[in-house]
Amino acid sequence: MTVMQTTAETLGPNATRTDICAAPPRRHPRPDGQDHYTISEVVAFTGLTAHTLRWYERIGLMSHIDRSHTGQRRYSNGDLDWLDFVGKLRMTGMPVADMVRYAEMVRDGESTYLDRRELLESTRRDVLTRIAELQETVAVLDRKISFYGDAGRARGTEKRTR
Numbered sequence: 001m002t003v004m005q006t007t008a009e010t011l012g013p014n015a016t017r018t019d020i021c022a023a024p025p026r027r028h029p030r031p032d033g034q035d036h037y038t039i040s041e042v043v044a045f046t047g048l049t050a051h052t053l054r055w056y057e058r059i060g061l062m063s064h065i066d067r068s069h070t071g072q073r074r075y076s077n078g079d080l081d082w083l084d085f086v087g088k089l090r091m092t093g094m095p096v097a098d099m100v101r102y103a104e105m106v107r108d109g110e111s112t113y114l115d116r117r118e119l120l121e122s123t124r125r126d127v128l129t130r131i132a133e134l135q136e137t138v139a140v141l142d143r144k145i146s147f148y149g150d151a152g153r154a155r156g157t158e159k160r161t162r
Contacts, residue, residue, distance in 0.1 A: 036066075037075040046083050053083075060100050061086060063107060092127050 039050050053073075056062040062082065066074045089099050102119055105112035 035077050037080070039073045039075070042075045042080065042083070045080060046087070048083065056083075056086070059096070061096070061103050063103070089123070092123050093130070094123050098123075 037045070039053055042048070042053060043050055053062070057065055057073075062079065065079065066076070068074050086099060089102070094102075098119060102116060105116050105119075
């Protein structure tokens with residue numbers, strides 16, 4: 001089942017179909033008009049550690065980060081948007097090597113659109129498979145919860161009739 005199907009079923013037959021995933025990414029709570037952030041501000045915005053941010057830069061997951069005249073990293077709003085996307089990729093379970101490969105393709109430009117799409121489609125298929133597995137797991141848990149609820153009610157009734 002897709003987001004579109006779920007949304008349409010939830011809203012009813014007369015509702016307009018909107019792809020809620022097509023909305024722009026949620027923006028970090030950033031001060032208006034600001035486009036330069038220290039590593040500690042990015043840590044606060046993203047929840048990532050400074051070590052992780054430096055590691056992302058070292059392995060090529062982040063493109064070149066600007067520096068101040070004193071050598072401090074200065075992240076931009078674009079960098080924060082990229083980190084938000086990388087967080088989504090992490091949640092899919094995409095291996096870091098594939099994320100780095102994707103980042104390299106982004107830096108290589110439009111000629112890599114097809115390869116990027118294929119990588120994201122493959123990741124999407126993997127996510128949908130995991131969702132189906134989790135839905136099956138939830139169904140098993142629901143059956144067990146129902147069983148124990150029924151068994152608990154039966155025991156309560158049995159004690160009262162004695």
